[in-house]
Amino acid sequence: MIRVRAGLGALGVLVGGYGAWVLLTRQDQDQLIGAATWLAAGVVLHDFVLAPLVLLLLALGARVLPRQVRAPAVVGLVVLGTATLLAVPVLGRFGERPDNATLLDRDYTAGWLVVAGLTLVGVTVGTWISRSRHRTTDDLDGGERGPGAGGR
The missing domain is CATH 1.20.58 (Methane Monooxygenase Hydroxylase; Chain G, domain 1)
Structure with missing residues (x-):
């Protein structure tokens, strides 16, 4: 079981590395800045808007x-x-x-x-x-x- 997980983890790292290589070598600077902005905005929206909203809805739902x-x-x-x-x-x-x-x-x-x-x-x-x-x-x-x- 541990070997399967390690193999899947290694495969994930390889695929992620390939994706990063493609992103960095085949895109121009404007596209890279757009991708970085999109990724950062996704993290900010998730952590500061979506997650608190879901937790609030769950707390209200637990009461109601x-x-x-x-x-x-x-x-x-x-x-x-x-x-x-x-x-x-x-x-x-x-x-x-x-x-x-x-x-x-x-x-x-x-x-x-x-x-x-x-x-x-x-x-x-x-x-x-x-x-x-x-x-x-x-x-x-x-x-x-x-x-x-x-x-x-």
Whole structure:
């Protein structure tokens, strides 16, 4: 197992090194500055905007949502949040050019709405499964909520 991890780590370092070499040898200075700015902005936005916002939403959700809904809601938040972040360039139609109709040639908003709907369905199904499991466990406990009943 350790050899597999070491091999995968070495492969990752090699691929990353090759990517860095290609970036540094085949791009002009403006492109390198743009890439560095993009990477730095991504770190800043993640650490100072996205992560605190997600933590705030999770804290609010922990107070408001019933216990059985929390895990599916977190999964839904992670899935939809990630999909939304990845879709920002196409949803904003960044890079659209009037002389090339093949760029951004779809209704990406409709696609994002489908992903959001499927995520909501998944969260609903996950909540239903979680609630049914908790009901079964409660039935086995006899519905008691004393000190020895598991403290749920």
